[in-house]
Amino acid sequence: DTEVTQTPKHLVMGMTNKKSLKCEQHMGHRAMYWYKQKAKKPPELMFVYSYEKLSINESVPSRFSPECPNSSLLNLHLHALQPEDSALYLCASSRTGTAQETQYFGPGTRLLVL
Amino acid sequence: ELKVEQNPLFLSMQEGKNYTIYCNYSTTSDRLYWYRQDPGKSLESLFVLLSNGAVKQEGRLMASLDTKARLSTLHITAAVHDLSATYFCAVIRGGATNKLIFGTGTLLAVQP
Numbered sequence: 556d557t558e559v560t561q562t563p564k565h566l567v568m569g570m571t572n573k574k575s576l577k578c579e580q581h582m583g584h585r586a587m588y589w590y591k592q593k594a595k596k597p598p599e600l601m602f603v604y605s606y607e608k609l610s611i612n613e614s615v616p617s618r619f620s621p622e623c624p625n626s627s628l629l630n631l632h633l634h635a636l637q638p639e640d641s642a643l644y645l646c647a648s649s650r651t652g653t654a655q656e657t658q659y660f661g662p663g664t665r666l667l668v669l
Numbered sequence: 670e671l672k673v674e675q676n677p678l679f680l681s682m683q684e685g686k687n688y689t690i691y692c693n694y695s696t697t698s699d700r701l702y703w704y705r706q707d708p709g710k711s712l713e714s715l716f717v718l719l720s721n722g723a724v725k726q727e728g729r730l731m732a733s734l735d736t737k738a739r740l741s742t743l744h745i746t747a748a749v750h751d752l753s754a755t756y757f758c759a760v761i762r763g764g765a766t767n768k769l770i771f772g773t774g775t776l777l778a779v780q781p
Contacts, residue, residue: 586767595776596774597773598712598757600769600770603768645712655700657717658769660704660712661711
């Protein structure tokens with residue numbers, strides 16, 4: 556299984572809602588990533604988890620809260636988002652998180668904040 | 670700060686023609702990736718270039734890396750419509766972690 560899955564595929568939420576994005580992989584990878592991609596722009600790294608510990612937070616606002624319950628699962632909890640947070644949110648994984656590995660991307664969740 | 674630039678940003682080409690996409694990066698890196706993204710879809714890994722002079726080919730795509738010039742190229746041979754997509758190069762930012770910095774992307778449209 557070489558797949559990273561993400562749910563939901565699409566999400567519409569209001570600025571006062573709380574929602575969560577889910578990412579799962581069964582490749583035995585121990586590093587997982589969240590990226591944000593605005594339309595016609597490259598992906599931008601948000602968070603990195605390595606061995607279930609948060610190793611990188613790219614100065615992301617606290618309204619985004621990541622969680623890694625186990626080595627296969629990565630969540631992104633959303634609260635009090637702004638319309639400018641509307642984007643494609645991509646999850647990726649790699650074997651251990653060192654600088655020698657290809658990252659494999661999930662299909663993404665397209666988020667619209669109203 | 671590591672910057673990764675691609676040109677052109679948009680490329681419209683006819684089927685059967687050849688063209689090259691360029692990727693320049695600002696600081697030393699020994700590893701460069703090329704990804705493809707179809708509209709509304711995720712990123713598909715195309716190539717990993719590991720060392721100076723590395724060349725990899727898959728079908729009509731060939732990628733090369735010149736670490737001294739901090740330049741990678743993605744050459745398209747005899748383009749077909751199925752190659753229409755956005756192509757990103759990406760470079761590791763450095764340090765112990767796998768922090769990918771993506772280029773600006775090149776939107777390729779192959780016309781019949």
